[in-house]
Amino acid sequence: MRAAVYHGPGDVRVEEVPDPELEAPTDAIVRITHTAVCGSDLWFYRGESDYPAGGRVGHEPMGVVEAVGDDVTSLEPGDRVLSPFSISCGECEFCRKGLYTSCTADESWGGENTGAQGEKVRAPHADGTLVRVPDRYADDEDVLESLLPLTDVMCTGHHAAVSAGVDAGDTAIVVGDGAVGLCGVLAASRLGAERVVAMGHHEDRLEIAREFGATDVIAARGEDAVEEAIELTDGGANHVLECVGAESSMETAAEVARPGGTVGYVGVPQGVETTGFLDTMFRKNVGLEGGVAPVRKYVDDLMADVLQGTLDPSPVFTKTVDLDGVPDGYAAMDERDAVKVMVKLDD
Template sequence: MRAATYHGPGDIRVESVPDPELESSKGAIVRVTHTAICGSDLWFYRGESDRDVPSRVGHEPMGIVEEVGEDVVSVEQGDRASAPFLVSCGRCEFCRKGLHTSCVNGDGWGGENGGAQSEYVRCPEADGTLVRVPDRHADDEETLRSLLPLTDVMGTGHHAAVNAGVEAGATCAVVGDGAVGLCGVLAARRLGAERIIALGHHEDRLAIAEEFGATDVVTARGEEAIEEVRELTGGGVNHVLEAVGASSAMETAAGIARPGGTVGYVGVPHGMGDGLDLGPFFSDNVTLSGGVAPVRAYAEELMADVLQGTLDPSPVFTKTVDLDGVPEGYRAMDERDAIKVLVKP
């Protein structure tokens, strides 16, 4: 098959690799019809994180089930299914708690599983991972575009909102205007927030934030942004969604949280330097809650809203490429010419 492969910073190639093979009675082979490039993929693309060279890339697959193991009960050959960014078994202690990202039988999509930016992937734990798309929606391209973000960014934004304690009538703020931050705005609106302040630096992205439900936007940085949010709210907000992971973003989140408030963080930590200063959290009794999002735990709940037409995160896709266009997709996201790239192998 053909797959996007990492060969070093700035070097993504589409090349022939061995097809993934079914090796477990619990597994499945999926022909990828839709996938995406994630903001986290840019870390290795920019040389900011280590990765094996060469290695297959991508972690947001959706497609048609081609083959299933004899013990699989949740999907059949020919079904349309999506999958979260990590494989989970669905039966261990942590999966039963809704912490699928801590699954003791967990796995990723790279290596012999194929890499999701490819023609096929192998899912070693089909029942605990794959989310079947109902037949009546399985060939509706508009619906599929709306479902694909549930594999990562929409579920991650929702995790931030849940951990921040967003509820009906709440005032909250979202730090970050990438795809996760934008989905955080959408999630906060879905949970009933009355006022949503989006903090970011890009007009096109903040326009989508407003489309998703942001009532205010703040484009300032650092202390200026903190002061602006405090002025807008009379002292800060009780619910902050942090969707960047940099120390500057976490400092902003702490600065705009009201005493006794909560920061729901899902930005993967990077560029923290000497570490996070917990002083502001300690002094104002601000709760820090979150982590890597167990998006599989939210899949059916969010899918139900997409299928009934009340949730549509698809505007985060601002560029579409085929498999040969994946290297261009990385370039576009790296240079901020695209928010998130949809890939249709």
């Protein structure tokens, strides 16, 4: 089979690799039909985080089950499935309380395991990890493209909104106009926020934010952006979604939070020095909630909304490639030519 493989900063190649095989009775083999390039993939692509050379890449799989181990009870060959970016057994202490990203199985897509940007994957703990798409939607391309963001960015944006405490009638500020930030806007709107302020630097992305329910957008940078957000919200918001993970975005989130408010942070932290924004939050009694999104906790509820036509995060995909186009997809996202890249394989 063919799959995308990381060889170093800026160097992702599509190569022949061994087909995955069932290794445990709880495994399944999934033929990938849809996947994506994630903003968090850019950290290793740019050489800003470690990743094993020769490791397969991708963590947002959707496809069709080809084989299941003897102990798999909820799936059978032919089922259409998607998977959260983290693998979960569904049975340990942490899975039972909805903290699937802390599963004691401690496995993930990519690296030494099979990456999702390829023709097939072995899915460990298939019953706990894979989410079945109802048969009536299994071949509906529009629905599948709307469901694909639930593997990561939609659920991650939702986690930011939930962590920030967004509820009906609230005002929320979303820091970041990448796919997660845009999904954060959509999530805050879905939860009933009366006012959603989207902060970013790209007019085309802020247009998507408006489509997703942003009532105000801010394209300024630095202190100008902070001042505009505080003025728009008459002193800041009680609910702030931090969806980038950079030091500057964390500082912005802290500054635009209203005293006594909460920042829901889901951006993967890179190069963040804590002194500045924590000092701001300390002085304002601002809470900090969030972390790695437990996608499996949210995916069923969000899927129900997608299937009934009330939720559609698919506009975050602004470029589509085939498997051979994965290297170009990384480059497009790295150069900010695409918000998020969808990868479609032959079905």
